[in-house]
Amino acid sequence: MSAFFFELGRFSLFFREIWHTLLNTKHNLRPIIAQTSEVTIRSLSTVVFSGFFVGGILVVQFNAVLAQYDAQIFLGGLNTSALIREVGPLIISFLLAGKVGAFTAAELGTMRVTEQIDAIECLGTNPIQYLILPRFFGIVLASMILLSTGLLVSVIGSMGFATALCGLNPLQFAQSIPRFTDITTLLSGFLRAAIYGVIVAGVCCYQGYTATGGAKGVGRAVTRAAIYTNLYIVIANYITGLWIHLLLGESS
Amino acid sequence: MSIRFEAVQKSFGPKHILDGISFEAAPGEILFILGKSGMGKSVTLKHIVGMLKPDSGRVWVEDLSVGDQDAQGLVQVRTLCGMVFQHPALLDSLTIFENIAFGLRRLARLNEAEIDDRVRETLALVHLPESVLQQYPIELSYGMQKRASLARTLAPKPKYLLFDEPTTGLDPVSTQTINQLIFELSRKLKVTSLVVSHDMQCALKIADRILVLDSGKILSLADVKTTVKSKEPLIRSFIEETLNLLAPEERKKLEL
Numbered sequence: 202m203s204a205f206f207f208e209l210g211r212f213s214l215f216f217r218e219i220w221h222t223l224l225n226t227k228h229n230l231r232p233i234i235a236q237t238s239e240v241t242i243r244s245l246s247t248v249v250f251s252g253f254f255v256g257g258i259l260v261v262q263f264n265a266v267l268a269q270y271d272a273q274i275f276l277g278g279l280n281t282s283a284l285i286r287e288v289g290p291l292i293i294s295f296l297l298a299g300k301v302g303a304f305t306a307a308e309l310g311t312m313r314v315t316e317q318i319d320a321i322e323c324l325g326t327n328p329i330q331y332l333i334l335p336r337f338f339g340i341v342l343a344s345m346i347l348l349s350t351g352l353l354v355s356v357i358g359s360m361g362f363a364t365a366l367c368g369l370n371p372l373q374f375a376q377s378i379p380r381f382t383d384i385t386t387l388l389s390g391f392l393r394a395a396i397y398g399v400i401v402a403g404v405c406c407y408q409g410y411t412a413t414g415g416a417k418g419v420g421r422a423v424t425r426a427a428i429y430t431n432l433y434i435v436i437a438n439y440i441t442g443l444w445i446h447l448l449l450g451e452s453s
Numbered sequence: 454m455s456i457r458f459e460a461v462q463k464s465f466g467p468k469h470i471l472d473g474i475s476f477e478a479a480p481g482e483i484l485f486i487l488g489k490s491g492m493g494k495s496v497t498l499k500h501i502v503g504m505l506k507p508d509s510g511r512v513w514v515e516d517l518s519v520g521d522q523d524a525q526g527l528v529q530v531r532t533l534c535g536m537v538f539q540h541p542a543l544l545d546s547l548t549i550f551e552n553i554a555f556g557l558r559r560l561a562r563l564n565e566a567e568i569d570d571r572v573r574e575t576l577a578l579v580h581l582p583e584s585v586l587q588q589y590p591i592e593l594s595y596g597m598q599k600r601a602s603l604a605r606t607l608a609p610k611p612k613y614l615l616f617d618e619p620t621t622g623l624d625p626v627s628t629q630t631i632n633q634l635i636f637e638l639s640r641k642l643k644v645t646s647l648v649v650s651h652d653m654q655c656a657l658k659i660a661d662r663i664l665v666l667d668s669g670k671i672l673s674l675a676d677v678k679t680t681v682k683s684k685e686p687l688i689r690s691f692i693e694e695t696l697n698l699l700a701p702e703e704r705k706k707l708e709l
Contacts, residue, residue, distance in 0.1 A: 312544075320542035323502050323535070324556035324605070325528045 215407050219337055222329045229334055236339025240301050241346050247296055248351040255292055256284060256355030257362035264367040273367065277374035278381030280359045285382060285390040289352045291438060294397030297344055298430040302405035305336055306426035309409025310419035318410070333410060337402045344398030345391060352390065389445045396441055397434050404430045454515045455480045455645055456501055456534075456613060461510035463496060470496050472669030473510065478613075483639050483646045485656040487691060488666035494649040495539075497666070498615045501647070502534050503527045514613065532560045535611035539618040541598035543590040543605070550586040553605045560609040575604045578641075579634060596627030603634060607642070614639065616648040620655070628652070632659060653695040657681065658703065665691070 223229060260280050267273050309332065312318050321328045363369045405426045412422035456478045463471040470493040478484045486494050499505040500512045503519045512519045514530050522530060535556075543552045553572045557563055563571065573583060579600040590598050599619065606614065616635060620628040632652070636659040639646040650656060656663055656677070663680040665672040667687055673680060681692055 315540045316538040316542040317540075317544055319504060320536075320538060320602075320605075321544070321555075322504060323531055324609075325531050325559035326555075327524070 211411070212403070212407050215410070216403060218329050219333055219403075219406075222327060222334055223338075226327070226330050226334075229330065232331075232335035233338045233342070236335035237342040237346070240297075240339050240343035243304075244297060244300050244343065244347055245350065247300060248293055248347045249354050251292060251296060252289070252351035252353075252355040253358035253361075255288060256280070256358035259283060259288060259355075260359040260362045261366060264363070268367075273369060274373060275377050275381070276363055276367065276369060277360070278377035278379070280363075281356055281378045282381040282386055284355050284359070285352055285386050286393075287438075289355060290348060290390055290393035290397055291434070293348050293351045293394065294344065294401055294434050295431065297340065297347070297398070298401045298405070298427065298434070301340055301343070302401045302426055302430055303423050305340070305402075306405040306409040306412075306423045307419060309333075309336075309406060310412030310422040313410060313412045314415050314418055328410075333406050337406050340402035340405075341395065341398040344394050344401065348391065348394040389441075392445065393438070393441050396437055400433045400437055401430050404433060456647065457513040458497075458500075459511045459513070461500060461507045461512060463493070463500070463505065463508050469669050471500075471507070474666070474669070474671050475510075476664060476671060476674055478645050478647055479661075480645055481639075481643055482661040483636070483648065483659055485660040485663045486647060486649045486666060487651070487653065487656060487663060488672075489687075492666045493669055494666055495617050498536065498617050498647065498649055501530075501613075501615060502536050503530050528560065532609060533611055534613040534615055535606035535609065536615040537603055537606050537617065537619050539621050541590065541595070541602040543598055543602055545590055548587050548589055549593070549601050552590070552601065553608050556605055556609045571608055572604075575608045576601075578607060578638065579604045580630075596623055596630065599623065599627070599631060600634070603631075603638075607638065610642075612644055614644050614646045616646065616650070618649055618651065620650065620652055628655070635659060653691050654698055657692070657695060657699065 260276065263276055263280050263283075264273060267276055267279070309318075312332070318328045318332065321331055360371050360374045363374045364371055408422040408426040408429070412418045414421070458474055458476050460473045460475050461471050462469070462473050470491075474493075474497070486497060488494050496505060500507060501514060501519065503522060506520045511521075514533055517526065517530055517533075519527075519530055543549070544555065547555065550572055553575060554568050557568050557571055561571075572586070576583060576586065581597060581600050581604065585593060585597065585601065590601070593601065603619075614635075619635065620631050623631065632655040635646060635648060638644070648656075648660070660677055662674065662676050664674045665680070665685075665688055672685060673683055673688055675683070680688060681696070683689065
């Protein structure tokens with residue numbers, strides 16, 4: 202238990218260092234934009250592909266239930282609302298954790314154990330500014346961009362599957378969307394995506410940056426990054442669900 | 454004024470790594486730091502560049518107390534001290550040119566043309582061809598990466614060179630080349646060099662003085678001839694086998 206709190210303390214200090222560096226250093230915008238586009242481009246195809254089929258799977262499941270009550274006219278709204286509020290942010294953050302998060306942890310871990318980070322420091326550069334800031338904010342911003350894209354594709358995918366498999370036309374599908382989704386639904390989706398993005402970025406950067414012990418150490422860092430990220434996202438999902446319910450009065 | 458340790462103590466958890474060590478490197482000398490693994494050799498070097506702070510005591514680089522420096526002060530310390538790591542530690546995503554220029558862009562106030570000149574000049578010092586400048590570290594052999602890493606450290610023209618096991622993982626020929634470079638550069642550039650190494654043979658050939666660390670304390674700090682004649686069991690264990698490997702003229706030089 203004490204090890205857990207020790208680790209939590211170190212993580213908090215690391216997080217504080219990121220904000221301190223952001224607020225006290227200049228010329229950070231360009232590397233952050235470069236990293237955001239790199240992460241977005243690297244993950245776009247995966248998110249689009251998964252988003253399309255996640256939307257499809259969800260629509261088939263909802264249809265199976267709604268058909269029993271002859272309520273298929275609500276399929277579009279129910280499906281879109283679930284995608285924006287819950288499934289979309291969760292799936293995209295899991296994808297980001299698996300793809301970008303693991304890559305970041307491995308890259309930083311390798312740099313740490315091969316003394317590249319020490320060398321950067323010795324050459325008069327703050328490694329938090331040079332390595333962590335662009336990666337951290339790159340992942341957070343990319344998660345928002347990928348969420349927007351992923352959600353759009355999954356709604357299109359849902360519509361396609363609903364038309365092909367459930368006997369609804371696209372207009373019928375779209376008609377019920379405004380009844381179930383409004384601005385608070387979108388806000389809750391984006392808030393979640395941002396929080397999960399912070400978790401993926403923070404945990405993976407921290408695990409990589411603090412890796413020790415050669416190749417095995419890098420392996421351990423990547424494993425820990427994957428486990429903790431998914432664990433914290435699930436916990437955050439529960440907590441944000443309660444928050445959003447209280448703040449926005451929305452059923453979460 | 455040079456590098457000076459004053460009663461420096463450092464512990465990691467319950468383990469005392471440095472237990473009140475004091476010494477001073479003489480200007481222009483090559484000082485080898487020897488000791489078994491985990492005896493605080495690399496920790497000693499990391500204190501000099503401010504990557505570690507002592508629990509008590511002070512580390513001085515000229516008139517700068519390293520542990521008391523803020524971020525700006527540490528940049529000043531790191532401008533004075535260049536460190537060569539056990540690994541080449543070149544940044545994979547940058548070309549050799551960008552790697553060598555990396556420190557120059559941060560530690561020296563030079564324009565692009567001056568940076569270009571300095572990179573080429575430094576590359577020649579470590580006997581690497583200019584054709585490597587546009588290559589990435591992965592495209593070079595390990596020995597060449599080590600030399601490029603040395604060039605990166607030399608480029609900002611530090612007054613003190615710190616080598617952390619510079620020949621680890623190298624074949625005997627590359628080891629010889631790196632050792633020769635340490636000697637040549639220290640003499641040619643008139644820098645003070647602190648070398649952490651297990652390579653006793655090299656220490657006997659190129660060191661001016663040898664510092665032996667044991668259990669966090671300085672067991673011996675003396676010139677090579679005195680060290681070779683030491684009766685300390687740990688020092689004897691270090692040099693016994695090495696002495697047999699020395700050429701007759703090298704033995705004669707050490708008055709053996």
